[in-house]
Amino acid sequence: MAIAEGSRRIQLQVQQASLADVLGSTGETNVQGEIVQRLDAASSDIFVETLSQSGHVAAIGCEEIEDPVIVKGEAADGYIVLMDPLDGSSNIDVAVSIGSIFGIWQKRPDETVNDASLLRLGNEQVAAAYVVYGSSTVLVIATKDNVCGFTLDPESGSFAVTHPNIRIPAECPYYSTNEGNNKVLDESTRKAITLLRDKYSQRYVGSLVADFHRNLLKGGIFAYPADVNRTDGRLRLMYEANPLGYVAEQAGGAASTGYQRILDIVPKQLHQRTPLILGNKDVVEETVSVISGS
Numbered sequence: 001m002a003i004a005e006g007s008r009r010i011q012l013q014v015q016q017a018s019l020a021d022v023l024g025s026t027g028e029t030n031v032q033g034e035i036v037q038r039l040d041a042a043s044s045d046i047f048v049e050t051l052s053q054s055g056h057v058a059a060i061g062c063e064e065i066e067d068p069v070i071v072k073g074e075a076a077d078g079y080i081v082l083m084d085p086l087d088g089s090s091n092i093d094v095a096v097s098i099g100s101i102f103g104i105w106q107k108r109p110d111e112t113v114n115d116a117s118l119l120r121l122g123n124e125q126v127a128a129a130y131v132v133y134g135s136s137t138v139l140v141i142a143t144k145d146n147v148c149g150f151t152l153d154p155e156s157g158s159f160a161v162t163h164p165n166i167r168i169p170a171e172c173p174y175y176s177t178n179e180g181n182n183k184v185l186d187e188s189t190r191k192a193i194t195l196l197r198d199k200y201s202q203r204y205v206g207s208l209v210a211d212f213h214r215n216l217l218k219g220g221i222f223a224y225p226a227d228v229n230r231t232d233g234r235l236r237l238m239y240e241a242n243p244l245g246y247v248a249e250q251a252g253g254a255a256s257t258g259y260q261r262i263l264d265i266v267p268k269q270l271h272q273r274t275p276l277i278l279g280n281k282d283v284v285e286e287t288v289s290v291i292s293g294s
């Protein structure tokens with residue numbers, strides 16, 4: 001409910017954009033060394049507020065906040081939420097779909113939550129969720145063996161079930177990758193991308209959540225592999241790859257670095273990056289076997 005309420009408030013700002021004077025950058029750079037857009041900061045503030053006030057969240061990790069937020073007071077379920085509050089920042093000012101991403105863990109029994117409590121294995125998530133602010137606003141929530149989609153009714157401000165029991169289709173019409181990086185890929189990765197290009201149609205929004213949501217519903221694979229400039233990849237493990245990897249697996253898909261399952265990576269720090277091959281299980285496995293030569 002805290003995520004739903006936060007995304008309802010963000011959608012209002014996304015919709016009004018320039019009219020509400022929420023576009024453009026803050027002029028700050030975040031821990032990633034990236035320029036913070038005003039909507040990045042606004043989304044971070046909104047979700048920290050709704051999650052902290054929920055009475056169920058013990059700690060929050062956020063792409064836009066360097067250190068963990070340890071929530072004061074009682075947290076009934078002791079959830080730990082790691083989030084990318086606004087994904088696809090380069091698309092905010094040009095009215096292209098953007099999103100929010102959440103990985104949800106539960107603190108260990110009688111654990112006193114501290115910074116280290118946020119560095120949990122992806123395969124210990126109890127749930128994951130994302131929101132796409134697109135032609136409609138869709139909230140997708142994954143729990144064990146169940147992925148369910150809800151659509152926001154802008155009139156009432158409430159979400160209704162519209163995509164019960166999402167399963168990623170067996171067919172794979174699309175591949176999503178930044179073809180501009182091909183010149184900096186290593187040999188085996190470039191071969192893997194060539195195989196995708198030869199087989200599938202290219203769809204690349206530049207907002208991970210939008211690319212993933214289309215692939216989840218219609219079938220497809222997303223690839224942001226390591227390259228010579230980004231040996232650890234570009235996307236963040238804890239609040240992009242882990243949550244969407246969890247959603248993908250619960251819907252029958254897969255998520256890999258190109259060498260190992262995303263959800264098996266032992267995290268070392270909150271903002272670490274990872275290569276990400278995500279989507280239809282068979283195609284991810286084929287792509288991984290070419291990249292890793294396995």
Ligand code: AHG
Nearest residue numbers: 084086087088089090178206207208
């Ligand atoms: P964020 O806006 O949270 O920094 O995420 C942007 C990410 C992801 O959404 C997208 O897939 C990727 O950046 C696009 O990267 P390129 O512009 O390098 O293709």
Ligand code: MN
Nearest residue numbers: 084086087088
């Ligand atoms: Mn992102």
Ligand code: MN
Nearest residue numbers: 063084086087
């Ligand atoms: Mn972001």
